[in-house]
Amino acid sequence: MFVVxxxxxxxxILVFVVMRLMGKRQVGQLQPYELAVAIxxxxxxxxxxxxxxIPLINSIIPIVLIMSMQIIVSTFSLNSKGARNILCGRPSxxxxxxxxxEEELKSLRVNLNDILEQLRLAGYYNISDVEFxxxxxxxxxxxxxxxxxxxxxxxxxxxxxxxxxxxxxxxxDGQIDYDSxxxxxxxxxxxxxxxxxxxxxxxxxxxxxxIDTHGKLYFQKKHDKENKNMKEGEAS
Amino acid sequence: xKLLTGIIILLVxxxxxxxxxxxxxxNISNDFIKALNNLQEVIENEDWDQASYRVEELMDCWNxxxxxxxxxxxxxxxxxxxxxxxxxxxxxxxxxxxxSLIEIATARTMVENIQELQQxxxxxxx
Numbered sequence: 001m002f003v004v005x006x007x008x009x010x011x012x013i014l015v016f017v018v019m020r021l022m023g024k025r026q027v028g029q030l031q032p033y034e035l036a037v038a039i040x041x042x043x044x045x046x047x048x049x050x051x052x053x054i055p056l057i058n059s060i061i062p063i064v065l066i067m068s069m070q071i072i073v074s075t076f077s078l079n080s081k082g083a084r085n086i087l088c089g090r091p092s093x094x095x096x097x098x099x100x101x102e103e104e105l106k107s108l109r110v111n112l113n114d115i116l117e118q119l120r121l122a123g124y125y126n127i128s129d130v131e132f133x134x135x136x137x138x139x140x141x142x143x144x145x146x147x148x149x150x151x152x153x154x155x156x157x158x159x160x161x162x163x164x165x166x167x168x169x170x171x172x173d174g175q176i177d178y179d180s181x182x183x184x185x186x187x188x189x190x191x192x193x194x195x196x197x198x199x200x201x202x203x204x205x206x207x208x209x210x211i212d213t214h215g216k217l218y219f220q221k222k223h224d225k226e227n228k229n230m231k232e233g234e235a236s
Numbered sequence: 237x238k239l240l241t242g243i244i245i246l247l248v249x250x251x252x253x254x255x256x257x258x259x260x261x262x263n264i265s266n267d268f269i270k271a272l273n274n275l276q277e278v279i280e281n282e283d284w285d286q287a288s289y290r291v292e293e294l295m296d297c298w299n300x301x302x303x304x305x306x307x308x309x310x311x312x313x314x315x316x317x318x319x320x321x322x323x324x325x326x327x328x329x330x331x332x333x334x335x336s337l338i339e340i341a342t343a344r345t346m347v348e349n350i351q352e353l354q355q356x357x358x359x360x361x362x
Contacts, residue, residue, distance in 0.1 A: 005312055053311040054310065054311070054312060054313045055306075055307055055308055055309060055310070055311065056307070057307060061250065061254075064246065064250065065247075065250065067243075068246060068247050068250075070242045070244045071239060071240065072240065072243060072244075075240050107259070165326070
């Protein structure tokens with residue numbers, strides 16, 4: 001039993017490291033071959049975990065080799081357009097100028113119902129609202145609606161808007177995020193003083209605090225169900 | 237680029253490690269087969285005094301092989317070979333000529349199989 005446990009820990013660490021090294025892509029954004037690689041790695045690890053008659057090295061070497069090849073292939077596809085076309089394929093326009101491209105559907109071996117389903121999932125229930133639909137290399141459908149059907153935005157109304165940047169987390173679960181604090185040009189002293197104005201003496205009592213681009217500080221105390229603590233202040 | 241360089245170094249190390257392991261396995265199996273042949277020779281001549289020395293030689297070879305092979309090969313295969321070696325040594329000590337020779341032949345075939353399976357040839361790849 002101990003052998004199984006030790007092997008499981010070793011393989012878990014290996015798979016964790018391999019997946020981290022292979023990149024940050026989400027499962028939904030994987031290319032088909034990347035999905036196959038992820039499945040192969042998990043299968044190789046799982047077999048050796050349960051069967052102690054298989055030497056661990058028989059799993060470790062293929063996993064490391066697959067990771068190496070995956071990184072090499074990714075680097076090639078990053079630097080070469082030709083390699084990218086071979087590995088990832090090209091996006092296919094399935095609706096062009098409001099018209100379904102039958103030849104493209106045939107070459108993709110995708111039926112019309114699948115396209116209609118993906119359009120509905122994208123929020124377009126009537127195909128006549130769609131100007132372009134593009135089947136991306138990861139199988140997802142990108143939809144460009146007709147100009148009269150797209151959502152209204154401030155530019156259409158000639159409304160000026162102010163800059164909206166990232167909201168920086170300053171405290172997460174009682175711990176100060178010093179990197180974010182430094183990035184917005186503030187320090188722990190300022191943060192402590194701001195929180196003291198609201199009667200918070202210990203930063204550890206803060207569950208979450210963030211600051212937006214307008215200098216508004218938002219915070220929530222730990223075990224605070226009412227969540228009324230919102231402060232607007234200037235970040236100097 | 238750093239990652240790619242690291243990966244290429246890792247691949248080169250893996251190929252070097254695999255090559256080293258391959259030749260080490262060949263050496264170990266050759267020594268093991270030689271020890272089995274020596275034992276077979278003395279048993280065929282019914283030289284039982286000499287046979288006990290040859291058995292010790294064989295056990296030394298097996299201990300070395302076991303250390304190298306267990307982390308690299310199918311554990312069941314190694315267990316079977318271990319049983320065959322133990323049977324050979326006991327039968328030789330009991331001076332049972334025919335049975336010893338049968339077990340030696342079995343053990344030798346198993347070692348030859350291990351040696352053969354490690355060769356990077358098409359037959360083994362497919």
